[in-house]
Amino acid sequence: MNTSYKTHKFDVLPIHECHKQTMIDQFLALLLLVVISYVFSIIYKNRKSGRSKINLPPGSFGWPFVGESISFLRANWDGTPERFVRERIKKHGNPLVFKTCVFGERMAVLYGPAGNKFLFGNENKLVAAWWPSSVNKLFGRCLVTIRGDEAKWMRKMMLSYLGPEAFASHYVATMDIITRRHIEVHWRGKEELNVYPTVKLYAFELACRLFLSLEEPNHIAKLASLFNIFLKGIIGLPLDFPGTRFYRSKKAAAAIRKDLMTIIKERKVALEEGKASSSQDLLSHLLTSSDDNGKFLTEMEIANNFLLLLFAGHDTSTGSISLIMKNLGQHPHVYDKVLREQLEISKLKAAGELLKWEDVQKMRYSWNVVCEVMRINSPSIGSYKEALVDFEYAGYTIPKGWKLYWSAVSTHKDEDNFEDVTRFDPSRFEGKGPTPYTYVPFGGGPRMCLGKEFSRVQVLVFLHNIVTNFKWDLLVPDEKIEYDPLAAPVNGLPIRLNPHQVNLVDTSMNR
Numbered sequence: 001m002n003t004s005y006k007t008h009k010f011d012v013l014p015i016h017e018c019h020k021q022t023m024i025d026q027f028l029a030l031l032l033l034v035v036i037s038y039v040f041s042i043i044y045k046n047r048k049s050g051r052s053k054i055n056l057p058p059g060s061f062g063w064p065f066v067g068e069s070i071s072f073l074r075a076n077w078d079g080t081p082e083r084f085v086r087e088r089i090k091k092h093g094n095p096l097v098f099k100t101c102v103f104g105e106r107m108a109v110l111y112g113p114a115g116n117k118f119l120f121g122n123e124n125k126l127v128a129a130w131w132p133s134s135v136n137k138l139f140g141r142c143l144v145t146i147r148g149d150e151a152k153w154m155r156k157m158m159l160s161y162l163g164p165e166a167f168a169s170h171y172v173a174t175m176d177i178i179t180r181r182h183i184e185v186h187w188r189g190k191e192e193l194n195v196y197p198t199v200k201l202y203a204f205e206l207a208c209r210l211f212l213s214l215e216e217p218n219h220i221a222k223l224a225s226l227f228n229i230f231l232k233g234i235i236g237l238p239l240d241f242p243g244t245r246f247y248r249s250k251k252a253a254a255a256i257r258k259d260l261m262t263i264i265k266e267r268k269v270a271l272e273e274g275k276a277s278s279s280q281d282l283l284s285h286l287l288t289s290s291d292d293n294g295k296f297l298t299e300m301e302i303a304n305n306f307l308l309l310l311f312a313g314h315d316t317s318t319g320s321i322s323l324i325m326k327n328l329g330q331h332p333h334v335y336d337k338v339l340r341e342q343l344e345i346s347k348l349k350a351a352g353e354l355l356k357w358e359d360v361q362k363m364r365y366s367w368n369v370v371c372e373v374m375r376i377n378s379p380s381i382g383s384y385k386e387a388l389v390d391f392e393y394a395g396y397t398i399p400k401g402w403k404l405y406w407s408a409v410s411t412h413k414d415e416d417n418f419e420d421v422t423r424f425d426p427s428r429f430e431g432k433g434p435t436p437y438t439y440v441p442f443g444g445g446p447r448m449c450l451g452k453e454f455s456r457v458q459v460l461v462f463l464h465n466i467v468t469n470f471k472w473d474l475l476v477p478d479e480k481i482e483y484d485p486l487a488a489p490v491n492g493l494p495i496r497l498n499p500h501q502v503n504l505v506d507t508s509m510n511r
């Protein structure tokens with residue numbers, strides 16, 4: 001079967017190319033590892049640890065320097081990221097925490113809802129947000145690389161644009177317009193297409209339009225192809241020499257940042273000249289908002305935050321929309337129920353009337369379906385923290401400076417948290433839903449995902465438009481999902497599109 005579909009004119013790196021690069025990267029990384037490991041094993045051999053009497057969690061630091069990074073990354077690339085945690089928990093007799101070494105860092109993995117609760121509840125007390133050094137090097141100073149009061153202020157500023165209150169008054173209709181236009185241009189009239197790259201383009205266009213008011217297709221396409229390169233080096237070993245993913249990613253980040261700086265400078269002038277409004281989009285909002293002492297973000301901080309938001313704001317949603325379409329293709333009775341709910345909403349609207357915030361609130365069953373998809377294939381595997389002090393957890397000492405990891409994927413796929421864990425069952429989210437801290441696709445606590453509401457509305461608006469226009473057949477049954485670093489179907493999810501024979505929206509309106 002031909003799975004190398006090309007659905008649009010934009011320069012999106014084909015998935016098989018990514019795999020070729022992945023293999024070269026893996027080979028280069030392994031070669032380097034062997035050399036470095038040999039040198040480090042000699043240095044480490046007789047090294048005495050001053051902390052040898054501390055009761056550290058069970059586990060292994062693996063190879064010197066690289067630790068267990070390769071096993072960690074391989075589990076993600078194989079599409080079973082939970083395997084890394086599960087194998088070690090089993091091996092060490094089901095402790096609540098185990099130690100490992102990933103990305104060159106000593107790390108404690110806190111397992112299950114108890115671990116999630118502990119980490120989310122102790123932000124800025126015992127632990128603080130942390131990301132691998134590749135993230136710090138690529139993003140520069142922005143929300144994910146700062147902590148404490150500064151991070152609180154930056155979050156507050158962005159949330160006033162991205163939070164539920166903002167959505168209640170703006171954006172839903174704009175999202176609907178962009179979604180309808182995207183479907184007319186990229187889906188209508190096609191017999192077959194690859195969902196993942198097509199949705200990626202949509203999610204990127206949407207983020208560019210809502211965050212930066214960017215609309216010029218060639219400009220968006222150029223940025224989109226740079227982001228595809230940038231994404232691949234974000235989580236991994238920061239091996240900075242030609243030929244590695246990190247090196248390519250750094251070059252792409254520099255090009256994106258340069259473009260963003262030009263956009264920022266032009267907007268500053270437009271604001272000064274009264275040609276742009278301060279509420280026009282997130283860019284104007286960040287340029288005109290200051291903290292209580294009148295301090296504004298620098299242009300570089302704004303550019304870095306847009307690098308973060310454009311990445312976080314489209315790759316995660318692309319993964320979740322693609323996986324929703326995959327699951328609806330696999331479960332026709334669920335598709336039928338989603339369609340019924342969406343037609344009920346259309347029925348109450350005038351012809352052509354755009355979706356409103358109130359309509360999105362009525363999409364309860366559809367949201368349960370989305371939640372179940374994100375349970376089974378969490379778009380993001382989890383995230384990291386750093387210990388601010390020595391502390392005790394589950395009878396073990398976690399030393400200051402160690403990194404901590406909580407895993408959404410292994411929490412979601414644990415039979416202790418979800419009965420019949422592999423069954424696709426949206427009804428799990430009815431009523432009170434899952435027990436607290438067992439369902440954590442967006443994290444939790446003060447550093448919970450900033451784009452939760454944005455992504456909820458985006459995914460539901462897209463779902464409304466896609467099911468009321470099409471049904472589809474999956475061309476690769478049970479296609480594998482890989483994490484690199486976010487969830488994506490390996491063949492790009494090729495489908496056959498079946499437009500509804502009658503206009504269901506009009507029919508449902510009895511006209």
Ligand code: HEM
Pocket residue numbers: 129143144155162308309312313314316317320378379380382383384440441442443444445446447448449450451452454455
């Ligand atoms: C299905 C969609 C999404 C998923 C599953 C997701 C997941 C996550 C997760 C797991 C975290 C880490 C939370 C923690 O450490 O507790 C996170 C952080 C973050 N997300 Fe999302 N995300 C999604 C969409 C978005 C969107 C659309 C945006 C932007 C509009 C966004 C922006 C961010 C930002 C800025 C952070 C860092 C927050 C901080 O450090 O304070 N995310 N996300």
